[in-house]
Amino acid sequence: MRNDAIESKSVAATDAPAAAIPLLPMLTCVAAGLALAYTPVLVWRIKTGTWVCMQQPETFYYLQIAAQAYYNHLWYISDPIVAEGVTFYPWLPFVPVVFVARIFGLSIFSVALIWSLIAGLGIGAGLYLLFWWFLRRPWVAAGLTIFCLSDSGFCAGLEGPFVIVSQMRRIVSALVVHPVGDLLSFPFILWRAPDPALDLPFLFLQIVAVSNARERPRSLNLWLSGLAFGLLFYLFFYLWTMAAAALFIAWLLDPAGRRVYRWTLSIGFAIGLPELAMSLYSRALVSAEAIARFGMFVHTSRTANVDYPIVSVAIAIVVGLWIWRTRRVELIYLLSLMIAGILLSDSRLIAGISFHEYHFEWLWWPVRLVLILIVIATVAEPWIPRRPKYVIALSTFVLLYLLGAIYLNAIEVTRTRFGNQQLDDFVRYRTQRMAPGVAPLIPRSIVAGSEHFCELAGVAENQRMLSGWIVPTSTTLDNSSWETRTALNAFLSGDTRADFVRDTAENVGDYWFLEPIQPKLREGFIREFDDVTRDPDKAIRVLEVRYVALPTDKSPTPYITSRFRLLQPGLYWQIWQIREF
DSSP, rough: OHHHHHHHHHHHTSSGGGGGGGHHHHHHHHHHHHHHHHHHHHHHHHHHHOOOOOOOTTTHHHHHHHHIIIIITTTTTSSSSSSTOOOOOOTTTTHHHHHHHHTOOOTHHHHHHHHHHHHHHHHHHHHHHHHHHHHHHHHHOOOHHHHHTTTSSSSOOOOTTTTHHHHHHHIIIIIHHHHHHHOOOOOOGOOOOOTTTTTTHHHHHHHHHHHHHHOOOOHHHHHHHHHHHGGGGGGGGHHHHHHHHHHHHHHHHGGGGHHHHHHHHHHHHHHHHHHHHHEEEEEEHSSHHHHHHSSSSSEOSSSOOOOHHHHHHHHHHHHHHHHHHHOOOHHHHHHHHHHHHHHHTHHHHHHHHEOOOOOHHHHHHHHHHHHHHHHHHHHHTTSSTHHHHHHHHHHHHHHHHHHHHHHHHHHHHHHHHHHHHHHHHHHHHHHHHTTTTOOOOTOOOEEOOOOOHHHHHHHHHHOSSSTTTGGGGSSSSHHHHHHHHHHHHHHHOOOHHHHHHHHHHHHHHHHHGGGGGHHHHHHHHHHHHHHHHHHHHHHHHHHHHHEEEEEEESOOOOHHHHEEEEEEEOEEEEEEEOOOO
């Protein structure tokens, strides 16, 4: 009788019209999402006086990709290192946002702010809709949504299942134990744009669309489910592959919904076919060495950097048994997403192939937490409303958790080494290069020297970095080109051979999946440095280096002073321009 009542209630709930979605709880969740997404933005505004924010370590990289569309070709993106080089990122997270920025006359830095706006709105509304769809308790759904938005482990299992404890401990440490000074960086991966911050709203929408089609398998709902799946192809490789695997798993687990899953897969693949074709075409143009260097679909150790999700597997089994016992078949697709994510993120154990599988964790960890909370809310539903003190206690906890997350997002900018570095670099660059009367650098030039300067120049002034951590991610450069660029940059920066040998050993060691060929790479770097030292003019002509940026406290080498002219002394960087180009 109990199981029949639960099943009848869930079916009746999903028969409610979409217009019945309560707006006030949803708007509350959207406000919480925007508050969390824009906390770093407001801190940057207070510190710099401008609407700019680089809140994640990879923001410079993604903005340089967006800058190719912003400055050079509006309708597609390309490699930020090599002119017109291909990139494996899809266009949807970049091109429409760049188009909006251009239409409204906004700077390239506004792209990151638009990403934060979309993330705050989309994740807040999408996650609320997901909880409301399966629970039909508006304020319960809102409370669970705000809790998830505030959880630093929502997209990454930091310190296992006890992330609440670790998050509270970090707040206490910042306020009491270490009230001053820098703290270890503890970013909320949830707000990392464009992925997963722009992926999660579409994932939540797709879950609801599949569930809606599962409960009402009418033609329109089937097409909407397929459309929601097809859009994932244009967002993130890991997103659509996980969803495709989940639809297949759901097809195996849920015979009654096989027609829905079959049509969703068919329609979605038809919609995503152009993006798949473009990806295959781009793959034919990239360097095989670059793909291996980046660790995409290369053979590697089956056990290196693999987490064994024993707890998550146990949770999947327990939740699966609960779904079977209570006949909550509408949750089968959610469970299938979790299973698919676990299998894909640990697929290296079977296939021995690396393709940055950790990206799946950013997607299935949220699904896992959503499933757990839905089960808890369903089990606790009969007795919580009859105990107002529990309602007050839980509401207070969610509010405090939200305030704590806002605080952590704020100090990520002001009290971590990375946050302070990003902030200081931008203030210095704006003071020196974005001041009135300063002549801009010639667009699409190659700039060498200080990596902090070059990263900002790539975004602000349409430059291309000669070297830096972004260069090895280029899918166009082979290893020899990477080695030459790194060697020339070190030479122009004034590094000695001993310095270069030491730095090369450290930098190459960062690429763990290249361990079998690391000795060969080190030899290549050193050989290129020796070649560049013998004939730097040749390397500069081939690579078309136009500018070199050096810190003001570093004396230029005789070669720099003889072949380059001082373009701008600067407060923070000396900008040198080649005399003959």
